[in-house]
Amino acid sequence: xxxxxxxxxxxxxxPAGLKLFCLAIATVLLYPVKEVGIISLAVAVTLGIYAxxxxxxxxxxKLLKPLFWMMLAIFALxxxxxxxxEAWILLGRxxxxxxLANAISMTxxxxxxxxxxxxxxxxxxxxxxxxxxxxxxxxxxxxxxxxLVSFMHALLAAWRARGGQRRYWQIIAPLVVxxxxxxxxxxxxxxxxxxxxxxxx
Amino acid sequence: MSEITKDxxxxxxxxxxxxxxxxxFIPPIPFATxxxxxxxxxxxxxxxxxxxxxxxxxxxxxxxxVVALGANLLAGGRGGLGVFAGPTAGFLFAFPFAAFTAGLxxxxxxxxxxxxxxxxxxxxxxxxxxxxxxxxxxxxLVTGRTWLESLMIMWVYxxxxxxxxxLAAVVTGAVARALPGTYANK
Numbered sequence: 001x002x003x004x005x006x007x008x009x010x011x012x013x014x015p016a017g018l019k020l021f022c023l024a025i026a027t028v029l030l031y032p033v034k035e036v037g038i039i040s041l042a043v044a045v046t047l048g049i050y051a052x053x054x055x056x057x058x059x060x061x062k063l064l065k066p067l068f069w070m071m072l073a074i075f076a077l078x079x080x081x082x083x084x085x086e087a088w089i090l091l092g093r094x095x096x097x098x099x100l101a102n103a104i105s106m107t108x109x110x111x112x113x114x115x116x117x118x119x120x121x122x123x124x125x126x127x128x129x130x131x132x133x134x135x136x137x138x139x140x141x142x143x144x145x146x147x148l149v150s151f152m153h154a155l156l157a158a159w160r161a162r163g164g165q166r167r168y169w170q171i172i173a174p175l176v177v178x179x180x181x182x183x184x185x186x187x188x189x190x191x192x193x194x195x196x197x198x199x200x201x
Numbered sequence: 202m203s204e205i206t207k208d209x210x211x212x213x214x215x216x217x218x219x220x221x222x223x224x225x226f227i228p229p230i231p232f233a234t235x236x237x238x239x240x241x242x243x244x245x246x247x248x249x250x251x252x253x254x255x256x257x258x259x260x261x262x263x264x265x266x267v268v269a270l271g272a273n274l275l276a277g278g279r280g281g282l283g284v285f286a287g288p289t290a291g292f293l294f295a296f297p298f299a300a301f302t303a304g305l306x307x308x309x310x311x312x313x314x315x316x317x318x319x320x321x322x323x324x325x326x327x328x329x330x331x332x333x334x335x336x337x338x339x340x341x342l343v344t345g346r347t348w349l350e351s352l353m354i355m356w357v358y359x360x361x362x363x364x365x366x367x368l369a370a371v372v373t374g375a376v377a378r379a380l381p382g383t384y385a386n387k
Contacts, residue, residue: 105281140215148223
């Protein structure tokens with residue numbers, strides 16, 4: 001359930017914090033750019049990064065597919081009102097920012113990203129927020145996605161077995177009820193184990 | 202608030218975020234306008250109407266964090282950092298605010314109207330008004346179009362979302378009847 005590519009590349013080896021910092025810089029620098037040349041160079045560099053990850057890297061360009069029609073509409077509208085250069089600047093900038101951000105998700109494990117996230121929460125800790133609850137909630141969330149998806153499939157199968165047609169939104173109320181019931185049980189189990197673990201420091 | 206109650210809320214927030222992910226896996230229903238409607242934005246409305254303003258919003262933030270960490274849990278298998286740079290990123294940033302508004306309105310109106318009606322109004326204002334305000338603002342920021350042009354590209358999704366408002370109202374009523382002890386937003 002993640003975009004991570006299990007392989008070794010130069011981009012995998014860079015620390016997550018450094019990659020995120022570079023992304024932030026690139027976003028800030030690229031946002032005000034109005035020159036066709038710079039945008040084209042940025043697109044070329046970005047595609048180069050994907051190519052350097054090998055065939056599996058280039059295959060990840062498929063992540064743009066759901067955006068295709070919207071991108072096309074934006075490009076067409078911009079072309080029609082402002083001209084080709086403006087349309088390319090807009091489209092190119094959008095592509096670069098989305099692809100660079102995706103490249104980080106593809107080459108950084110979720111636990112590395114989480115370590116950066118927990119570090120970013122440090123100021124909250126100073127304010128007295130119990131950030132271990134946030135870390136605990138994240139791991140619960142990741143653990144229970146497959147459970148809830150299996151609930152959903154079971155309800156869909158039962159709905160079809162009863163001859164249910166396309167109105168399968170009818171499973172949503174029972175799905176929510178099951179989720180809330182399970183949440184009560186999990187909360188009891190957590191309480192029985194002495195509550196959410198506290199930070200040791 | 203006791204530690205046990207707090208822990209219970211943390212669990213509820215996490216499991217509702219997981220529910221939002223599961224709703225993204227329900228096969229999208231093709232709608233009259235040709236735009237498939239996904240159940241995920243229904244989940245945003247339900248987070249507010251069922252968990253309440255604060256916990257609903259926290260649950261949505263938790264969901265967005267896990268997406269940003271790289272999980273592809275958005276409807277259609279999208280996810281990762283890239284979705285926060287795309288033209289529809291405004292809708293994602295709207296999730297917590299939409300849930301908060303839906304929760305607040307449901308709670309404050311449920312004295313005057315039946316819970317179903319109150320949740321319907323909450324889902325309408327949170328799930329459509331707030332959601333599109335953020336969504337269109339984000340689209341405008343990324344593409345530099347005007348408000349009107351942005352709305353024209355987005356309008357195809359509104360009929361599907363109107364259906365979800367009705368569903369959110371009905372589901373909220375049903376859940377409150379099924380689990381009167383757990384339903385928290387009253």
